[in-house]
Amino acid sequence: MFIEILKQKSTPEYGLPFNLQPIMRSYQKAGFQWLMMLKKYGMSGILADDMGLGKTIQAISVLSTLNTTSVSLVICPKTLLFNWANEIDKFGKNLSYQIYEGSKKERANILKNLNTNILFASYSIIQNDIKQLEKIDFEYIILDEAQHIKNATAMRTKAIKELTAKNKMALSGTP
Numbered sequence: 001m002f003i004e005i006l007k008q009k010s011t012p013e014y015g016l017p018f019n020l021q022p023i024m025r026s027y028q029k030a031g032f033q034w035l036m037m038l039k040k041y042g043m044s045g046i047l048a049d050d051m052g053l054g055k056t057i058q059a060i061s062v063l064s065t066l067n068t069t070s071v072s073l074v075i076c077p078k079t080l081l082f083n084w085a086n087e088i089d090k091f092g093k094n095l096s097y098q099i100y101e102g103s104k105k106e107r108a109n110i111l112k113n114l115n116t117n118i119l120f121a122s123y124s125i126i127q128n129d130i131k132q133l134e135k136i137d138f139e140y141i142i143l144d145e146a147q148h149i150k151n152a153t154a155m156r157t158k159a160i161k162e163l164t165a166k167n168k169m170a171l172s173g174t175p
Contacts, residue, residue, distance in 0.1 A: 014040075017064040020091060024057060031058040035169065036065070044168035046146070055171040056084065059142050060092045062169070063118060066139055068094075071114060073133075075160065076144035078122035084144070085120065100125060108132065123148050123156055130159040138165040146170035 014036035016029060024032070031047055035058065038045040047055045063072055074084055081099050088097050097118040100110055107125070111132055119138075126133060141163055143149065149157040 014065070017061055017094075019093065020057070020061050020064070023091070024061065025054065028054045028058050028061075031055075032061045035059075035062045039167050042166075044170075046170045046172070048170075048172045050173055053173075055173065056087050056144070057091055059144075059169060059171060060087060060095070063140065063142075064092050064094055066117070068117070070139035071117065071119060071136065072140035072142065073119050073121065073136075073138045073163065073165070074142045074144060075121055075123055075126055077148065078124065080144060081120050081122060088118065111136070123160075126163070127156045127159045130162050134162045134164070136164075138163065140167045140169060141165040142169045142171065144171045145174070146172045147174045 014033055016024070016032055031054075035045055035047070039062065047058060049055065059074075066072065076084060078101075081101070085097060085099060088095050095117045096115075097120060098110055098114075098116040100107060100119050100121040102110075107129060110119075114136070121129075121133075141160075143160070149160055151157055
């Protein structure tokens with residue numbers, strides 16, 4: 001079925017979240033459609049384009065379509081944690097989130113009381129807390145600045161591969 005859809009060079013239309021329809025550009029809407037089609041067929045995907053063209057809003061649009069009880073994980077450089085939070089506040093008002101940082105005790109408490117749609121974590125925290133995080137089945141794992149795992153033998157990359165999710169998405173603005 002998936003191969004037939006690709007041969008037809010058309011994909012089914014998926015409903016874009018209402019609040020994002022007037023905001024997103026046509027190529028961002030096309031990216032949303034592509035990501036939703038990948039999700040439907042249980043495939044992972046990569047969004048790679050120049051910086052500033054809206055990969056984050058495309059990812060948020062997909063997260064906005066999920067069940068309200070699902071938990072997804074966004075992994076990004078520490079410097080982008082609060083940027084993601086700001087983007088959710090702006091474009092994903094239906095989504096709750098938690099920034100996963102602090103002392104080991106504070107992080108354990110966050111996981112113990114995990115009642116949010118999105119958990120934001122830095123690459124280094126994932127590596128440090130992999131034993132706790134690998135026990136969670138996430139709906140989505142999104143890697144922002146995915147070039148951070150380009151070295152297959154790095155401990156960070158190996159840790160991230162231990163995580164489980166129904167869907168995975170990599171974002172990169174770096175060639």
